Amino acid sequence: MTQLSRRRLVQGLGALAVSPAFSSFPSPAYAQGAARIVVVGGGAGGATLAKYVKVGAPNANVTLVERSPTYTSCFYSNLYYGGFRTLESLTHSYDQLRSIGINLIQDVAVDVDTSARVVTMMGGTRVSYDKLVLSPGIDIDLEAIEGxxxxxxxxxxxxxxxxxxxxxxxxxxxxxxxxxxxxxxxxxxxxxxxxxxxxxxxxxxxxxxxxxxxxxxxxxxxxxxxxxxxxxxxxxxxxxxxxxxxxxxxxxxxxxxxxxxxxxxxxxxxxxxxxxxxxxxxxxPQRAGGIAWRAGCVEGRWCPVSPESFASTKVKDVYVIGDSSNAAQMPKSAFSANSQAKYVANTLVAELNGLKPLPSRLRNTCWSLLAQNDSVKVGASYSVGELAGAPGLVAAGPFVSEPAEPASVRARNFKESEGWYSAITIDMFAAS
Ligand SMILES: Cc1cc2nc3c(=O)[nH]c(=O)nc-3n(C[C@H](O)[C@H](O)[C@H](O)COP(=O)(O)OP(=O)(O)OC[C@H]3O[C@@H](n4cnc5c(N)ncnc54)[C@H](O)[C@@H]3O)c2cc1C
The missing domain is CATH 3.50.50.60 (FAD/NAD(P)-binding domain)
Known part of the structure; x- marks a missing residue:
């Protein structure tokens, strides 16, 4: 990877918020030797996180566990029904993540021993971690509706x-x-x-x-x-x-x-x-991905996390991002998961480089296509505050499309959404 592309990626971490002078010595929170970061789930949260940690801390041993050989995004998939997208255009390869040195395991993570800090795969492979990040998305609740x-x-x-x-x-x-x-x-x-x-x-x-x-x-x-x-x-x-x-x-x-x-x-x-x-x-109805349950991270249907860090409030050295986390008031979206991934990567990269993370931002925008060139959006940014008497992520600067907007505004929203789709998928899967 060139110096320039690394610099670009570092800027993507919300100005990563750490000094670009990377040190090769992990902080004492990690075992001797290369720090081991294991990520389960190569989607909007997990792929982004693995990439940003590997780029920000090249000496870390980053392992991404993903069950599928390619990723087909749910986001933008409604456009496939309208005839505005093919399924192929929503399908992405992990090859470039491999090319930057991420150890990709194509298997299903079936268990986590949080005392020994080991993740076990269906195929029998076992991987040890210093920090584990879970971003397994959702499980469909097949007990919720009779039949x-x-x-x-x-x-x-x-x-x-x-x-x-x-x-x-x-x-x-x-x-x-x-x-x-x-x-x-x-x-x-x-x-x-x-x-x-x-x-x-x-x-x-x-x-x-x-x-x-x-x-x-x-x-x-x-x-x-x-x-x-x-x-x-x-x-x-x-x-x-x-x-x-x-x-x-x-x-x-x-x-x-x-x-x-x-x-x-x-x-x-x-x-x-x-x-x-x-x-x-x-x-x-849906619930946190099965591996989050195996790891003991779930309460109710979702995983409670500290809003400051996305660290599990139930299990040490485990972070939960994306749909599986309870990150209220942030909605469960790819934009949120990608933003949370960079937020957590900011902390991990700073730790791995022996630096202090600076505050970084959490944001979300969701576009919806209504008809050709007629797109609407909703969004906000989020910061740590008080929600019902407890710390939570409080929305600031919310915005939402309104009825009777000019066609030009709706057409511009659509262009924005197309730009977002290509930007987020480059952010998740491309080496530079
Ligand atoms: C119809 C539809 C439209 C949407 N439109 C939008 C939109 O316009 N904008 C937006 O921001 N969001 C949208 N979303 C939401 C978005 O798809 C999700 O919020 C986002 O993908 C969540 O990211 P994630 O990392 O939590 O999960 P995912 O992206 O689902 O990634 C989870 C990954 O983990 C893998 N995995 C799970 N368990 C294991 C395991 N045990 N071992 C190995 N691998 C595992 C899965 O195979 C998967 O690849 C839409 C969703 C749907 C259904």
């Missing part, structure tokens, strides 16, 4: 993890007859990507409007309201009039899906009403 088990996901896909599920939902939409009904079940908060189900409705509606205009989409929502609701509801009216039926939970009716029958593609909501789908997209 929605692993087999049912192959009939009524959730498509809430990138790859095969995303492709399966698209192929079902393509096979559906004109005049068919797509039923989408959205979960209660918190879950991965709060505006995701509603962007998905828009993108599926865009595809149906063009290809199967007599078709309909029915939303069954466990919530009373949802992210960016005014602009989504405006889009449902202006772009897709008559195509979308929105069922939000209120004091009278609960539209939380509690049971599914994959044989008939029927969903039953809490109030007893049944909805039959031609294509059923069940997005169930």
């Amino acid at each position: 929605y088990d692993a087999e049912a996901t192959q009939v009524m896909p959730h498509a809430w993890r990138g790859g095969d599920q995303t492709r399966l939902l698209k192929s079902q939409l393509e096979a559906m007859e004109d005049g068919g009904v797509v039923v989408i079940a959205a979960p209660a908060n918190p879950y991965r990507c709060p505006p995701g189900p509603y962007e998905r409705i828009c993108m599926i509606a865009h595809y149906l409007k063009t290809n199967k205009p007599r078709s309909k989409i029915v939303l069954l929502d466990a919530k009373t309201s949802f992210a960016k609701q005014p602009v989504f509801q405006e889009a449902f009216e202006t772009h897709y009039k008559g195509m979308i039926e929105v069922n939000l939970t209120d004091q009278i009716d609960s539209f939380e899906v509690v049971k599914v029958d994959p044989r008939t593609k029927t969903m039953t909501v809490k109030s007893g009403q049944q909805f039959k789908a031609d294509v059923g997209n069940v997005i169930p």
Whole structure:
């Protein structure tokens, strides 16, 4: 790696906040020899973290454990349904991370011995760590909805993890007859990507409007309201009039899906009403990735972390970032996970170089595409403050798109989102 590319990466750490004079001596918090940083999960959080630590502390031994040979992003995957992206354009290689000296283990981490500080893989490999960073994303809760088990996901896909599920939902939409009904079940908060189900409705509606205009989409929502609701509801009216039926939970009716029958593609909501789908997209409740449970980091469904450092509050020398962490008020998004990764890398790199980290920033922006060139966004920055009497990450400078904005603003948002997608994936996977 050239001096210039290293400098660029260091700037990416939010001006990394440590001196560029790298020392090769790890602090006493680490064992003798090269410090061992093990990262589980090569997605928005884990890939970014592994790269920034390796670049900022080249002498550290950085191991990234990832189950898949390539990464297909969930973020931007709704655009695939609208015909604005191919799945190939959302799929990324780990080769460049290997080329900068990250030790990539393509396997599933199945256990963590937090006393001996060892991670065990399904294939039997064992790796010791000084610091362990977990960014395993989400597990779909297959116990939350009666009838929605692993087999049912192959009939009524959730498509809430990138790859095969995303492709399966698209192929079902393509096979559906004109005049068919797509039923989408959205979960209660918190879950991965709060505006995701509603962007998905828009993108599926865009595809149906063009290809199967007599078709309909029915939303069954466990919530009373949802992210960016005014602009989504405006889009449902202006772009897709008559195509979308929105069922939000209120004091009278609960539209939380509690049971599914994959044989008939029927969903039953809490109030007893049944909805039959031609294509059923069940997005169930979610929880921290399995390895975070094995490591003893979970409380409830997610992993409590110190908002100052993202260190697990339950297990020493383990950090949890991305969707698995409870980083309220930060939403579970790729932007958040990438920002958290750089925040933690800042601390680790400073420690490894015997320096003091300077404050770094946490931010999030989520764009949603409503129709061609019509994109909206929501975002904020976050800093440590008080939330319900305890330390937490408090939003500052929030912004959100509003109904009736000029088309030029929406088109600019779309350009921004395209720039963001290429920037974040370069940030995660490219060597320079
Ligand atoms: C439809 C949809 C649209 C979205 N749109 C946006 C958007 O526009 N903007 C945005 O910011 N976010 C968006 N998101 C959210 C975003 O995808 C996630 O928040 C983000 O990917 C979280 O990053 P992560 O590192 O926590 O998990 P992931 O990116 O999912 O990475 C986790 C990785 O860990 C691996 N893994 C898990 N367990 C193990 C194990 N035991 N051993 C080995 N490997 C393991 C997985 O294979 C995976 O590669 C969207 C999500 C969805 C579903």
